[in-house]
Amino acid sequence: MTRLLICLDSGTTAVKAAAFDLAGHLLASAERPNTALRREGARVEQDMEASRDLAMAVLRDVAAQAQGRPEGLILTGQGDGLWPVDAEGRPVGNAFTWLDGRARALAAAMAPALDAIEAVTGARPTAAAQSLQLLWLQQNAPERFARIAHALRLKDWLFYTLTGTLLAEPTAALPVWGSWRSGETSRLVQEALGLTRGVELQPAFAPVGEARAALSPAAAAITGLPAGLPVLLGPGDVQSTLIGLGLGTRPEVTRASVFGTSAIHACLLDDPDTMPEAPRGAMVQKYVLGEGYLCFHPCFNGATVLAHLGGVFRDPATPHEPAYSPLILHPFLEPGGERAPWTDPEASGALFGLTAATTPAQIAWAGREALAFVACTSHAMMGAPGGALSLGGGLARDAAFARFLATCTGVPVLRSPTAHAGPRGLAAIAATHLLDAGQEDIALHWIGPAEERLMPDTGPVADYAQGKYAAFRQLIDTTRPHWAVLSDLAAKAAPLHDKEYA
Template sequence: MSYVIGVDLGTSAVKVLLMNRLGSVVAQYSESYPLIQKKSGYSEQDPEQWVKKTLNVLKQLVQQNREEAAKVEGISFSGQMHGLVLLNEENEVIRPAILWNDTRTTKQCHDIYDVVGKERVLAITKNPALEGFTLPKLLWVKENEPEHLAETSVFLLPKDYLRYRLTNQLHSEYSDAAGTLLLDIQKKEWSKEIADKLGIDVAICPPLVESHAYVGTITEQVAYDTGLPESTKVFAGGADNACGAIGSGILSEGKTMCSIGTSGVVLSFEENGEKEFEGKVHYFNHGQENAYYTMGVTLTAGHSLSWFKDTFAANEPFEQLTAGIDKVPPGANGLLFTPYLGGERTPHADSSIRASFIGIDASHKRVDFVRAVLEGITFSLNESIDIFREAGKKIDTVLSIGGGAKNEEWLQMQADIFNAKVERLETEQGPGVGAAMLAAFGCGWYDRLANIADEWLKVKKTYEPDPDRAEAYKQLFSLYKDVYKQTKSLNEQLVSFRK
């Protein structure tokens, strides 16, 4: 039997999956790496750490699975989006990579609208100018480190730099490029118009290929360092959310995914790039050729729960923290939580807003607060589903992955709040599986990604919405949306008091 490898280059760690032709995860390994946070709002990483840690886990995979590793045919990648890696003419890294969660670029986002125009940016890129995207980072470097931009021969996104180091080939692909704010997502080409207006040389944008494109084999040195066969084919891969969509089977119209990790994502398949959401949700090229996906983001989804645990139950496991939430009725006995611990993305691109508990009284117990946190996270995700439905999309089934798919009561809560059937997969590895599926497709194991999904992905359990709870949550959701409006001004006035 032959095998493929999916590499998921995340924000905190790299994970590799070894998968066989049956879609089984034969082995998985991971190693973490640190963030560099020089100032408040800064978030950077050393790209060399990505390479070092990836080579380490690939070597570990080979050493502990020698028979299978000798039959590896291909490898592909999923990666954290939006990060900026600058290379000089020798393809050496000029400065640490600026990551997606770096928020230093508010001024540059305003500059983009002032120079290009908000409507024109939305018309070309289908996305608003937000701090996380790559173009504002380029403009920040231009303004604050002009010597580094002058030295730049090409910029890459994180997983594209990792792939370059494994192949010596420079490329990007459409799903990750769509998150730069420099790609015309319908024409599938870099926007010379935007680059020229902002004084960025479009020549520093890398060549573009499809996510399943074959870009070469691993180098002789990488084969030596890891033990993988020199014949191992390398495929371009995709942005983490695009690979998460592939790895969850979101490959046709009507399919929607909810992923709850540190942040939360609601992602829905689009057959083309022609719909208009006026920047309320993200609109990106899919890892499936000539397809797209729309996506809403909750910045602190699972992080809201982990924050509550670390603050009020640091020494308890999550299972103990969430015990008893099924005994608390919808609405947590009159307690509402908004998960704005670090600002919000969808539908409010607001870096000043902060979280609230509304309705606290002396009768509330800790379990009420836990249920309120879970409901608040889910309400925030439902705002994206609400936008999709208002635009005419039919959403009756949602596939749930990530931390939110590990708790039975939370899955039922999602079904009730979304008022949709919620499905949980038997094996949930998301982006890493999506990367492996791209490698399998590139190797010719199947003639369509959808065929791989049909073979590899199986639903473990389905949760149906309860009509009474769904109606209660409909009323609570209306109150939830009012909290943002009522607290926006207060939070703006509190900014100067934050340390």
């Protein structure tokens, strides 16, 4: 009977599971849409029990497909957000996701406190930060806040539902609650915010590889996996996906960009203090498969920008080829503003150059250009070493976008649109800790080569991209001082929607 490693990746858009044999071959995969997400304006929550049920369902699906003998299960999920449980381990209401914007006003109003926290953690709290989400509950729902015994993340919650063990790993928690330099949490975070409880709500920490427990009989009965199976708590979905894209595992890959619900731009550095520029929303995590640190810019506004454009402009066509135009889009369409490379809870979008002659394809392509320009800004700020950029997420399937991204960044772009980067990265981590796989084995068998290598364009396309990128940056510098005014106007306009006028 084939021996297997099972991987679970619970994302914002979809919940996925995969089964690999012990040579790194993908044998089965299962995916279900994330129907647990609840979006209403700035409130973007997730039903915790429905999230558990979805995870169990995809594990059951993949176990039934694979028909082998599992040797271990490793899991990850959204890295940010607040998944609160009481003293009995029951959900205290819905979870705050990383897209929830209710703490946006707190992030805008507490600059001195956030400055002090940033000096310790290296990352400025945003509306996605668990600390600010707890503060919002303390101020707006004190009875609910008082019931919270543990402040989990999605992957911690799923680990608990699968094993009955409350446990976390430090790479996801330290950017909010401590320091990547010391590896320790700090009470200064909650003291600066005026939180009555914070660090003490975190579960016990164990490093990736040591953060493990046995699959419970109850979870085994639901999933079809064997009771007692070793369950490993992986790093956040960001690091798992970056590993699967080859960052730190393919020799030529020095940077990566992922365009899923959010966008993530990252590089691997020995010393994060050498970055030319570190925006307040940047994050640093210890690399879990070796030496160094992952430095990355987590953007609120990723490939969902294209879906938002479809809603606003009545579903502009997806261009099969580039639709170059004078349009310049600022893609800050999420209610939480933006996190990186521009850190501002009041950031809002804009579209320049719109005329009656504008076509739907031009609008859709302008959205893709904007995402490429943000990526270019992030990689320049991080100072990634020379090499190739590995591209992941849904937009990796768009060859025209991948080529434009190569042109903007000036480096080769590697894409593997069918590679299942998140599960593959998880499998590589599990193989390291359960099978003692070495770096060469990981690179060759678990990650493997990219499917396609795209080189930057030259000539007129490169001139167009360079000129438009410069205009994109200049227009951000011009409009950024007006974001607070626009946010204030939005607050004044909101109650007027409920009034009727004769």
